[in-house]
Amino acid sequence: MKKPERITIKKVFDVRFKGEPSPECRVLPVSPRIGVSLANLPSIKPKLVVAESDTVVQGQALFYDKTNPHVYVHAPVSGTVHRLVYGPRRQLQCIEIATNSALPPLAFERLLTPPTSAADTKSALLERGLWAYWRQLPFNTIPRPQDTPPAIVVQLANPEPFHPRLSAVLPRVANDITAGLRILQTLCPTIIVVADANESINLDDWSDMAQVVRVDADFNHCSPGAAIYHLKDSDTYNHAWYCDWQFLVKIAQTFATGVYANQSYITLSGYSDTADAHYQVTDGMDLTTVAPPIAKRMVWGGLFSGIAAAESFFLPVGIDAVSWVDTTETVSLMPFLALGAAKPSFTRAYLGHFLKPFTPPSTALGGSYRDCVSCGHCETVCPVHLMPQSLLRQVNADDTDTAIRYGLLDCTQCGVCTYVCPAKIDLSAQFTATKDRLYNEVNA
């Protein structure tokens, strides 16, 4: 692993959006009903261990992953299983629990010092239902407990806009992060803490526990995948594990208190000027209690890799940002002739490139689907030096071998190539689909 203190990923991609949540952090009470939604657990094949109308307590296992039988997901609150929601092909989508705070949480052993061996740490994490929160490159899957991570990347800054800023909550969580890093140290000697160079956080406390790297990156480029790409000096790090600071907080609290930690920090953005802020919430909370439905698209996760939420308003596992994106259709005559002072644009084709206005995000496609015209914008913005247009050609030709050789597995799925494409090709989705297919083939 290379050892720089600072890396720069400048790809001239600096679009600005209106709707940044205020740094104020509010605490929300537990909602009367919560839901454990699997929307953000893509690789998991759930096998339920509870049934409808069962009584569960905070920290009790709800289901496990059939492909990884030791990985359980636990109930964030105590109560009664109200309803199991299935999607198409009888896939479990959500477990709704009617909250009953009178029931005591499940008590685990309190671990005031970190476990002494990697095996102890792993079993402690598995037992407490915390394993499903971290991921492994390159397929962004939940790592197998029996594997040893070549490196662990801890993300202090989420690259997407409108995610919780660590600086907003740092005093509350600094100690937990330190404790969490101690626990991770038992798993793997190579721990990399990735911070946003533009956020002023004092990292000195952690620099002797881990390799601390400040990443000076353009919009949406400071992801674990990009960091590993710029730091790695051999291919062993391709399969590094990663997590964010919230995971450290969660494990540190659970270990220290013996109670399954069910609090997370999230942001709301694009909802209203008064509601857009940081929140400390209970996992799986019902968002309608703070933000009733409005005529905008609700997006779980970031603007570039989020999921358009359908009916469910329960915060899915692992989601820390909720954005509302404008869907209103504006009609203007011959929009392509406009000077475009107010249009957000990465390219110089609109005046907005030079004026850099803050614009509210919108779901408008801004054009029609066309064939690739080889403009090369995607290559300009890719944080991991891929050539997306060549890659797309190979993916379309089903030449997966060449695609892999050209770096398909380095793709961080940041979605920026899709964002800039004037032909409106969803490159990122095609790469993700190919990676998923590949993962299924390999693990079949």
Add this chain to the structure above:
Amino acid sequence: MWRRIKSSQAFAVFTAPLSIKNPVSVLVLGICSSLAVTIQLKTAVVMVLAMTVVLTFSNGILSSLRKIIPKNIRIIVELIVIASLVIVADQCLKAFMFDVSKQLSVFVGLIITNCIIMGRAEAFALANNPWLSVWDGLGNGLGYGIILIVVGAIRELGGAGTLWGISVMPEAVYDMGYVNMGLMVYAPAAFIVIGLMAWLQRTIISDMRKGS
């Protein structure tokens, strides 16, 4: 009677090269000569005739000999037979159709290297009886011929305004400012026309497959 002919094997062997197994537009064989001799319809037709005669005879002869040709020298034997037939055809053209043979120049001699002939000898004649082989030779010769004649007609009409050397483009058209298309006289024009025909034919074939 017609029905019996239609259901015979020889009929199938004869007609396949005319459409779905066309040597030029589908199998892309014999392209070199197609480029060279299609400037005029007349040279194209003569080339087709020479080619068909050589192909039919070579298929027939090689098929009759197929059981006694030693396997290890079969390519040489094929070449001897084809080369002899080609030279005879060339000599006959020089003797009786001097003008055309002058325009065809080396391309009659080069029939020997035409991939269709060797291809059919190897792929068909050595594996089938003389009766079918002769039909196969005729069919492939004519399949080659259809393409060459169409290309020749298009190129001669476009490039010189004539067909078979006879002016068919009315003088009035020229008076209106029409000019012959110089591109048609160049070999690339044959590439383009053959390419368009292959495109058309493959579209039709794939539509037929989808339909059936």
Add this chain to the structure above:
Amino acid sequence: MKFLYRRLQALAPLFEKGGRFERLYPLYEAVVTIHFGSSDTTRGRVQVRDALDTKRFMILVIIALIPVTLFGIYNVGYQFYAAIGEPASFGSMVMKGLTVFMPILLTSYAVGGFWEVLFAVVRKHEINEGFLVTGLLFPLTLPPTIPLWQVALGISFGIVIGKEVFGGTGKNFLNPALTARAFVYFSYPAYLSGEVWTAVSSSASRLVGYTSATPLGVAAATAQPQAVTDALSEAGYTVMHCMIGLIPGSIGETSVLLCLVGAAILIVTGVASWRTMVGSVLGVVVTATVLNGLVSDTTIPFLGMSPLWHLVVGSFAFGAVFMATDPVSSPDLKPSKWVYGFGIGVLTVLIRVVNPAYPEGVMLAILLMNVFAPLMDYSVAEYRVRKRIPNGL
């Protein structure tokens, strides 16, 4: 405006799947999006998109072409009155230019549009706005004397063989406008490599005993070694003339100055690659300098034309700015753009100077380099891939 939009929206069911005019959906889509843009919203995980689309992309090229087009129209009229030796007002020159240019342009758009729509309907894909650029570029590369039926044939060839055969805009590897011009050039050489470049019927020009040769024509016909520049100035051409462009030539190519204006627009808006343009200028300068060094009494006199002259005469500026930078047919990757541009410059000069038949080489140089573009991209991509730390399964 809203009213018109609602009316168009109301018509949508007729053209959508199952509607009466389902087959004509591409036409409907084109009409709606030309007037109001697309009303589609994002799907998939990327919720927001850049405002740039291919329509904007192509429109910017057209905007960059407006100066040369307007000047071309004026110059056609100017050359006409100069050739018949009559003084004329600015207005009548423009009128004359319009009467010559507009029919060519309309033919190009009408016939090109016909093919575009036909293929879109048959293949059930949207009409690509790329043809708006092709339809304007092609007339600008033609001499004003071109008969309209040749324009129609040329654009048909360019659109069908140059583009649709390969699957439409984005899949073509040759520049369609140049393919169209190459077709006319090889089919009707007398019209494009002949000496009459002014929109005057030959009888009228004979009346005053005035024929005009393009600077390249003059240079190519020089008999004395090392005398190209003299021959050019004798024929009344200076570098300044060629920069401004009040000289005979193809409609859009004569003014180097306005090509530079177009280049500025394209580069500032990021639509065209400055690497390609600079590369081709370098190619011309290097090759011309080398050839100048080889000049002796026995070589072709054309060898002695200076790099500066090579840059300003003929259609080099127009080709390098508007044709070579076509994103689809030029290479994708930045290093290959340099090589591609440089190759165009080298070949342009070589074809001009060494080849006795064609005094102009830009068109052939660009088409040739178009063919090599995928190879350049492949080489650069392989080089880059080799430097990556492998990430396999």
Add this chain to the structure above:
Amino acid sequence: MASNRSLVFAFGMCVVCGFGLTLAATVLKPHQLRNQRVDQQRNILKVLGVTDPNQSYSADAIDDYYQQSVQKRYVNDQGQVSDQVSDRPIYLLVQNNTLRAYAIPISGAGLWSTLYGYLSLEADGETLRGITFYQHGETPGLGAEIDAAWFQSNFVGKKIVDANGTFTSVGVVRGAVVDSISPDQRMHYVDGISGATVTSRGVDTLLKTDLQRYEAFAKRLRRKERVI
């Protein structure tokens, strides 16, 4: 033994094919030679203006016409006509024992290829009667216009000597003669092919060199000497 059988078979094939080919060549040889001869005669008759270019003639008719009226002779350094073979063949059109016209072979470099043809002059030794090219590989629409009727008829009646009787040849100009040549010089120039500068220049050069080679003979004609 297999290889033995192959050898025998191959030998047999060679003998059979060789015999067949020899037979074909022997039988067809006279026809081929006659074809070549008639082809040359056809071109010479055409350039001499004996046959009508818009009409087609049978091989026998051509042979007859040629035997009746054309004599192939050679010109020596002094311009005298003899049967002594030299590198200057000449085809004389003789009717009623008087020389009507004569044709000479011409050749020279064009743009892409060597041009081959015949040029014919009147018996006065100074007026062009016709020109034809029978082989070249020039650009269609440009250089290949040397085959066009307008270009060839251009030459008819042009003079190869000026008013003083000095040899000038016939020049091919760029563009039209009327545009660039003064009226008193126009009988020595023909219109060039627009856009085919190199081919036009080639024709100009080959006329000069080839006419020069027969100049001694032409001079005698101009002096009204008896040449046959």
